[in-house]
Amino acid sequence: KTRCSYEQKLKNAQHSVSKKLLETALAKQSNLIASADVTTTQELLELAEKVGPHIIALKTHIDIISDFEYEKTIVPLKALAAKHQFLLMEDRKFADIGNTQELQFTSGVFKITDWADFVTSQVIGGFESLDCFNNVGVVAIIGMSSKGTLTTNDYREEALKIALSHPNVIGGVSQNQLPDEILLFTPGVNLADSGDGKGQQYNTPEHVFKNLHTDFIIVGRGIYKAANAEEAAITYKNEGWKAYVNSLEKKV
Ligand code: UP6
Numbered sequence: 362k363t364r365c366s367y368e369q370k371l372k373n374a375q376h377s378v379s380k381k382l383l384e385t386a387l388a389k390q391s392n393l394i395a396s397a398d399v400t401t402t403q404e405l406l407e408l409a410e411k412v413g414p415h416i417i418a419l420k421t422h423i424d425i426i427s428d429f430e431y432e433k434t435i436v437p438l439k440a441l442a443a444k445h446q447f448l449l450m451e452d453r454k455f456a457d458i459g460n461t462q463e464l465q466f467t468s469g470v471f472k473i474t475d476w477a478d479f480v481t482s483q484v485i486g487g488f489e490s491l492d493c494f495n496n497v498g499v500v501a502i503i504g505m506s507s508k509g510t511l512t513t514n515d516y517r518e519e520a521l522k523i524a525l526s527h528p529n530v531i532g533g534v535s536q537n538q539l540p541d542e543i544l545l546f547t548p549g550v551n552l553a554d555s556g557d558g559k560g561q562q563y564n565t566p567e568h569v570f571k572n573l574h575t576d577f578i579i580v581g582r583g584i585y586k587a588a589n590a591e592e593a594a595i596t597y598k599n600e601g602w603k604a605y606v607n608s609l610e611k612k613v
Contacts, residue, residue, distance in 0.1 A: 364574040364608050365541040378448070378479050378498030379531045379544060382577070385417040385446060392605055393598045394450060396420040396548065396581035400427050402434045408585055409438060412594040413445030418478070420450040420579055423471050435476050448478040454502060455490075456483035463493035481534060484523040491527045498531035506536055506549030507560040536564075538573050548579035552600065557582070566597065570604035 371383040386392050395412045397419055399405050405426060409419055419442065426434060442449055451473050455462040462482070467474045479498035482491060491499055501524040504512040512520070517537065524530045524543060532544030539545045551563035569575045580597050587593035 364570075366609055367576070367605075370541070370544070370576070373542070376498055376528075376531045381448060381478070382417055382531075382544065385448065386577070389415070389417060389446070389598075390602050391415055391417050391598045392575075392577050392601045393594065394418045394420050394546070394577050394579045395584050395594060396452070396579050397585060398422055398425065398581045399585055400425050402426060402428050402430070404585075405434065406437055406441065408590055409441040409445075411591040412584060413441055413447055415591070415594040415598045416445075416447050417577065418448040418450045420452050420581075422452050423473070424453075429470060431470070431472065439476055449476060450500070451477040451480045454481050454483055456485055457490070458486055459490040459493055462486065462490055466493055479531060484520045488523050488527055491523070491529050494529045497529075499527070499529045500532045500534055500544075500546055501527075501530050503533040503539065504535040504537055506547075506562055508556075508562055509560065532576070534579075536573065544577065545573065545575045546577045546579060547573060547575040548581070550578045550580050550597075551583045552596070553583065566600045566604040567607070570601070570608040574608060 367383050367386050374380045374383060393416045395416045397405050397408050399408060453473060455465060473480060477497055479500060480494060481500045481502055483502045501520060503520045504517050524533050532546055533539050534546045547569045549561060549563050550566055550569060552565060555563050566578055569578060578601050583597060584590055584593045
């Protein structure tokens with residue numbers, strides 16, 4: 362089966378965040394999401410400034426920032442997102458009952474609801490646990506990239522049913538193909554390494570576009586640990602786009 366193009370997905374997109382992501386991908390000729398797994402505000406903002414022009418979204422784990430302050434961290438980050446035209450993806454991986462997720466999403470120091478364009482969430486809490494995310498897009502965790510993950514075939518099948526039926530869900534994180542109706546986000550992408558010695562398992566951009574028909578690649582250490590983060594982002598952007606174009610032609 363041939364993969365679905367970004368143009369086709371855009372035509373069928375229902376959610377404003379899906380549309381924005383696909384429009385940005387086409388405009389920038391990029392399917393790259395940089396994972397900013399850095400621990401200070403300065404590193405986060407410097408990385409966003411460098412890689413911003415080349416990515417469609419910056420993925421954060423905002424709770425690893427040691428000196429987080431809404432005014433000093435989020436306000437400038439939002440300005441960089443507007444300047445370089447990328448979205449903010451908070452990789453919170455919510456995993457609780459709806460009421461608790463709602464509190465984690467809206468309260469505390471991070472106030473994710475105020476700035477994230479989309480968030481990741483486990484679907485282990487069931488369909489209604491995702492209701493609170495109705496002002497953002499949700500990327501459901503369907504399958505994980507790490508060795509020994511419990512996201513077995515059966516789990517993924519049930520998780521996918523929730524993802525496909527919930528109006529807040531725009532896509533899934535997975536290491537397997539997903540139906541054309543939702544966007545596929547694939548982490549565990551690295552051109553140099555096959556693992557990190559802590560359970561992470563890596564594939565190349567070529568592999569994930571050809572075999573998984575992924576839509577967007579998520580790259581962390583391949584970019585922010587590189588000697589030149591901007592050059593690395595350009596490399597992953599170009600490799601990702603080339604792999605996407607090739608995957609349009611090849612039948613799997
Ligand atoms: N991530 C995975 N695998 C998953 C889900 N999420 O690696 O199944 C996230 C990690 C990290 C990023 O939390 O932020 O994607 C991958 O980073 P890396 O490229 O440095 O391994």
